[in-house]
Amino acid sequence: MVDSITLGESLRRQGVSRRGFMKFCAATASMMALPPSMIPAIAASLEKARRPSVIWLSFQECTGCTESLTRSHAPTVEGLIFDHISLDYHHTLQVASGDQAEAAREAAMHENAGKYIVVVDGSIPGPDSNPGYSTIAGISNYDMLMETVKGAAAVIAVGTCAAYGGLPVANPNPTRAVAIQDVVKDKPIVNVPGCPPIPTVITGVLAHFLTFAKLPELDSLGRPVAFYGQSIHDRCYRRPFYDKGLFAETFDDEGARKGWCLYRLGCKGPMTYNACATAKWNLGTSWPVESGHGCLGCSEPNFWDAGGFYRALSIPTSDVTRTAAAAVAAGAVIGVAAGLANKAKKSAAAKQHQTVTVDQLGEG
Amino acid sequence: MENSMDFLLWVRGPAFDVAVAIFLIGVVARLLEILLLGRKSLHSEPKGAEFSSGLAEVFKRSVPLPDIVKRGAVTLVAGYVFHIGLFIMLFLFVPHIELIESIIGVRWPGLPNPVVDAVTVITLFALIVLLVHRYIQPVKRMLSGFEDYFTWLVTFLPILTGWLAYHRVVDPYPLILGIHILSVQLLLVVLPFTKLMHAFTLFLSRWYNGATYGRRGVQS
């Protein structure tokens, strides 16, 4: 249910001081790469923001995105904002189940028509797939999604599965799964990929929406540029080792222990755009590369099929050795055929040779 | 193909297979096409051995005669800078070594990336010198046609795009990396049908040439 208290009032009720609130607004501005002059505007908007209704749809997902979001061990203002939203429907977090849960969803849709936010995690079996692969309350994912977004103000696709299909679309994609943006064409969508996404990224997007009542600037893959505008490679603290050509070759060799670049161990940092290298995980504790494991590229489309987590980015994804062997064999067959044809043509030409005599030369 | 990641995965996947297939089928077929024409066995009394001389010529021919060094200086210097640079870029750059290892299972140490970077710039420069020279030098101008300029382009592009990708000059990275890999695939596909085959047939030619010298007792 939505009540009419503002976000400012909500935060104050939870003990957030004015000072703390302003610090949060400054941090938000900085994270969005907005100038300090925007801070008062952010503060004023957030102060007055109404509690938006949020309907969270979970489809073919592992619940990792929700786990990521709810696992913050210390309350943060982002977390409190999250608490501030009116989460009217969420499989994992809600108390109700069955018909009551669905009824709550429909009520929220009806009461906040045109104003609620739909957050989606997980991919859906496509419209031409068998709906039986994933249903909720007997309704196919596709039907529920299309019905729910009808009255939405915006859709946030959280996690790589919702944004690009993620694990379910990995080869051979047995459920014929698709991403949200593949089927929702008439609503603004923000993709917040990652497997899972960094929590502050999720809440940062929400904060932006609450502050400016519109979605942040998006890149060509629909991701907020503020968080996905830089590649891991360009922000990685191990970059100097890449540049110097110092690579770990196994997970426990001298290079690994010295913290050298993990390119040869399959790091997909160069092709991956996310905030892991700067914002890090668990409130800035660490992130995969810092822990000694290469980046999986988990915020990119098709990262599961991008050629193996432990094979370098320069290695092709297909089995080239097999292709090469087959091609050499085929080439040999064609070559022998062509070569024998050549030989035959040459012999035939030689047979056609007529002895040259000086009399013939004289005629010439 | 909806986005640059799809493009990158396509070039790293099916496109790679197709390019390598066409390349290998083409090269093997061309070599057999040449070899099966055969060589008449000779009856004249040889002065020396063919085999060792043929093999030696494969290497010796890389050293030019002194008067050619003077007369063909631009072609020789730019040509060698290009070829040596190409060798370094192709075989001593760590990401390429990873690629080769994944195909043939052998690896070797690479050079530091900044060194390869510098070599790449010099190589690109040498290629441009070669292009200009091909157009203005009368013998090369007369000998050259569409194939010569096309093969130049097809050789230049992978090196240029590789350099652009390494320096992340184009955004997003998957796009420029994909273009680089695609340009390499274009080179592979074109190679067997053009003078680029010399990369393989020069071993045969030098051999035959040296074999004749050996047979005739010429210390080349």
Place this chain on the structure above:
Amino acid sequence: MSSLSLERGLYDFKAAIDAPIASFFSSCVHCGLCAEACLFYVETGDPKYTPIRKLEPLRRVWEQEYTLFGKLKKLAGFSKPVTDDELEEWKELLYASCTMCGRCSQVCPVGNDIAYMVKKAREGMVSSGHAPEPLVGAATRAVKIGSPMGVKWPAVQNQIKHVEADIGLKIPIDVQGAEYMPLLSSMEIINFPEYLGALAKIFKQAGITWTLASKAFEATNAGHQIGSSDIERELVARVVDEAERLGVKFVIGPECGHAFNAIRWDGPELIGRPYKFRVLHIIELLEQLRAEGRLKVDSKVTERLTFHDPCNMARKSGIVKEQRNLLGMVATNFVDMPDAGIHNWCCGGGGGANSMEEFEHLRLKAFGVKRRQLEAVEPELLVTACANCRLTIEEGLEHYKMEIPIAGLTEMIAEHLKED
């Protein structure tokens, strides 16, 4: 037997292409370095003389007939056929501006043997009726009369009488079972008959048995020059038949480049079997005799002299040390010119080029490179071992008003032999 035609020429082009030639055409990257080795390009600066370009008609036949891609292009109508007009234009390139000297083959970075290809391309030029008139004349005289200059045995006998009178020794003729059978070139018989006398004196001192063959005295092979294996074979067969009939152990090539090449390297391939005798260049024989101590001189040449290495002898047969060892024996002031040995520059007259009167201006221009070699060493005497080179160089020196006498090596040795 049909007359010469483009059709016959094309068959011969096709039949001439073997694995080496296919490899050469595949490898050429149009680097143009072959031109920098060719005296005709270097002295004229005209790119049309670029060696690999001389093979363009043959290359197109190779592409259209022997490559998958070329065959497809032909089917799709994208290839240019070889025409009579083109071959007529190529006559100058394949004959007048190419002596098959082989310098281009030495220099090509991918290892193409361009001179080899020129020889093979001439086969098709002949059977398509595009061989040059002067060479046709020479070939006709060689086949019908016995020598390209029309020299018959009676004329030779005449020269022999003069030589015998000069040196006081008998010249053996048609001696069964003699060890060595020297061949002569018409050039020598007419212009340098001293050569025969020199042979007689040297063989006497060395104590070897030898003979001329009345039916096979002519070494010059117009078939080799014109590039017709049929005519080359006919002329070589005369020598082989006589040599085997007389049962000689060695046939000695004269101081003549292409003649040695024809009998030493081409002959066995043309007749399809090894000889029953061995072939030596006269200089190879003289060096053997010297090394065995059977050649003694009692005076030396003291002038500052240098040696012109004939292409067929040095670059194409590996005879390089031999002449220098012999000069070491008979000269005190020998100096090599730059690029001596197998890298030497052609005189510009070999391979039949000399007989093309029409292109004398080209040869004289090309002589510039030899002139520079000579100017670098400033010799008082030039020695060589090829009569054709001698003639060509004499013409060149006269044209450029350079006063350098030329001597043949064999004669020079004979002049300084120890008299017993």
